[in-house]
Amino acid sequence: MNQKKNNNKYNWNMVFFLTVIPLIGIFGTSIYVYHNGIVWQEPILLLIFWFVSGMGITMGYHRLFAHKSFKTNSFVEWILMISGSLAFENTILKWVSDHRKHHNLSDTKDDPYSIMEGFWHAHIGWILKNTSEEQSKIKAVKDLESKSAIKFQNKYYFHIGIIIGFILPLIVGLIYNRPFGAVLWAGFLRVTLVHHATFFINSLCHYVGKRPYDYKSSARDSWFVSLFTFGEGYHNYHHTFQWDYRNGVKWFSFDPSKWIIKLLSFVGITYDLRETKEYLIWKNHINSIKDQLNEIHNKSTQNCKQFYQNKIDLLQKNIDNIFSSWDEMEKKYNNLKNTDPVNFKNIIKKLKTNRKKYMQELKEIKSVLNSIKFNINKNYLDPNLIVEGSYK
Numbered sequence: 001m002n003q004k005k006n007n008n009k010y011n012w013n014m015v016f017f018l019t020v021i022p023l024i025g026i027f028g029t030s031i032y033v034y035h036n037g038i039v040w041q042e043p044i045l046l047l048i049f050w051f052v053s054g055m056g057i058t059m060g061y062h063r064l065f066a067h068k069s070f071k072t073n074s075f076v077e078w079i080l081m082i083s084g085s086l087a088f089e090n091t092i093l094k095w096v097s098d099h100r101k102h103h104n105l106s107d108t109k110d111d112p113y114s115i116m117e118g119f120w121h122a123h124i125g126w127i128l129k130n131t132s133e134e135q136s137k138i139k140a141v142k143d144l145e146s147k148s149a150i151k152f153q154n155k156y157y158f159h160i161g162i163i164i165g166f167i168l169p170l171i172v173g174l175i176y177n178r179p180f181g182a183v184l185w186a187g188f189l190r191v192t193l194v195h196h197a198t199f200f201i202n203s204l205c206h207y208v209g210k211r212p213y214d215y216k217s218s219a220r221d222s223w224f225v226s227l228f229t230f231g232e233g234y235h236n237y238h239h240t241f242q243w244d245y246r247n248g249v250k251w252f253s254f255d256p257s258k259w260i261i262k263l264l265s266f267v268g269i270t271y272d273l274r275e276t277k278e279y280l281i282w283k284n285h286i287n288s289i290k291d292q293l294n295e296i297h298n299k300s301t302q303n304c305k306q307f308y309q310n311k312i313d314l315l316q317k318n319i320d321n322i323f324s325s326w327d328e329m330e331k332k333y334n335n336l337k338n339t340d341p342v343n344f345k346n347i348i349k350k351l352k353t354n355r356k357k358y359m360q361e362l363k364e365i366k367s368v369l370n371s372i373k374f375n376i377n378k379n380y381l382d383p384n385l386i387v388e389g390s391y392k
C-alpha cells in the first residue's frame with residue numbers, strides 16, 4: 001500500500017478496493033440472501049469476525065500499540081496483531097504512525113485525517129488520495145519496530161488478512177455447505193462494517209457530539225459511535241487523555257475494549273493499565289464548561305456581560321481554590337504512599353472522603369456555570385443567582 005508520489009490526486013488501487021469491497025459486501029450479500037435466504041451461521045460468523053477484527057484494531061492497534069495505555073505479554077500482542085490484520089487497515093506501523101500524527105498535529109493541516117479538510121477527507125478521502133513521499137513516511141514508531149509480532153506482520157500482513165479473514169470463513173462455510181455465503185457475510189460485509197466504523201471515529205467523532213473535556217478540540221464524545229466501535233466513540237475524552245486505557249471513562253459508558261482490558265488485568269494478562277487521575281479529569285471538565293461559557297458570555301449583550309462577569313470571576317476563584325487544595329492533598333498522599341505505605345493504608349479512607357467532598361463542590365459549581373450559560377442564552381438576568389466565595 002505504499003503510495004508513490006505522482007500527479008494523480010487519487011490512488012486508484014485504493015479507490016478500487018474501497019469501492020469493490022463495500023459493493024460486494026452490501027449488494028453481493030443482499031443478492032445472495034435474496035436468492036438463498038439466511039442461515040443462523042452467517043450472522044453469527046459476521047459477529048465473531050467483526051468482534052475479532054474490531055477488537056484487534058481498538059484494543060491492539062489503538063490502545064496497546066499506538067498509545068501504550070496498558071502492557072501485555074507477547075503472546076497477546078501476536079493475537080492482537082493477527083486479529084487487527086483481518087480488518088485490512090494497513091500494518092500496525094503505518095496505522096500507528098498516522099494515528100500518532102493525528103493526535104500530535106490534531107486540528108492542523110498536517111494531521112493525516114484532519115477534519116479541517118472536511119468530513120469526507122477525514123472519513124475516507126485521506127486514504128484514497130495520494131500523499132507526498134514525506135507525508136506517507138512511517139515515523140515515530142521506533143518503540144514498536146523490534147516486537148516479534150510486528151516484524152512478522154511487516155512480512156505477511158496480506159497473507160494473514162486473506163487466509164484468516166477470507167479463506168477461514170470459506171472453510172467454515174464448506175462445513176455447512178454455503179462457502180460463498182460465509183465469505184460474503186464474514187469477509188466482505190464484515191470488512192465493510194469494520195472499515196466504516198473506524199472511519200466514523202475520524203469523521204463523525206470530529207463533527208458531532210459534546211466536548212466535555214476539551215472545548216477547543218474538534219474531537220467529540222459520541223455514545224452512539226461507541227456502540228459499533230467497541231467503545232471508541234468517546235473521542236473528546238480520548239484526545240484529552242490519549243494514554244488512558246479507557247475511552248468511555250464513566251462506569252456506564254459503553255466501552256467493551258475497556259472492560260476486556262480490565263478483566264484481563266485481574267488474571268495478570270494485561271498490566272500497568274494507565275488511568276487519568278480523577279482530579280485531572282475534573283479539572284479539564286470544568287475548564288471545558290468555562291471555555292464554552294466564556295464564548296457565549298463574550299458574544300452576549302452588554303447587560304448580560306455586566307451582570308454575570310463578577311459571578312463568573314468569583315466562580316473561577318472558587319474553582320482555583322478547590323483545585324489548589326485538591327492538588328496539594330494528592331501530592332501529600334502520594335508522598336506518603338511512597339515513604340510510609342502502612343500509614344497510607346490507614347488514611348486512604350480520609351483521602352477518598354476528601355475527594356468526594358471536592359467533587360461535590362465541583363458539581364455544585366458546574367450546575368451554577370450551566371445555569372449561567374442557560375440564562376445568557378436566554379438573555380435573562382436571574383435575580384436569584386447568588387454566587388458565594390465559600391469554597392476553601
Ligand SMILES: [Zn+2]
Binds near residue numbers: 202206235
Ligand atoms: Zn481523533
Ligand SMILES: [Zn+2]
Binds near residue numbers: 099103
Ligand atoms: Zn488515539
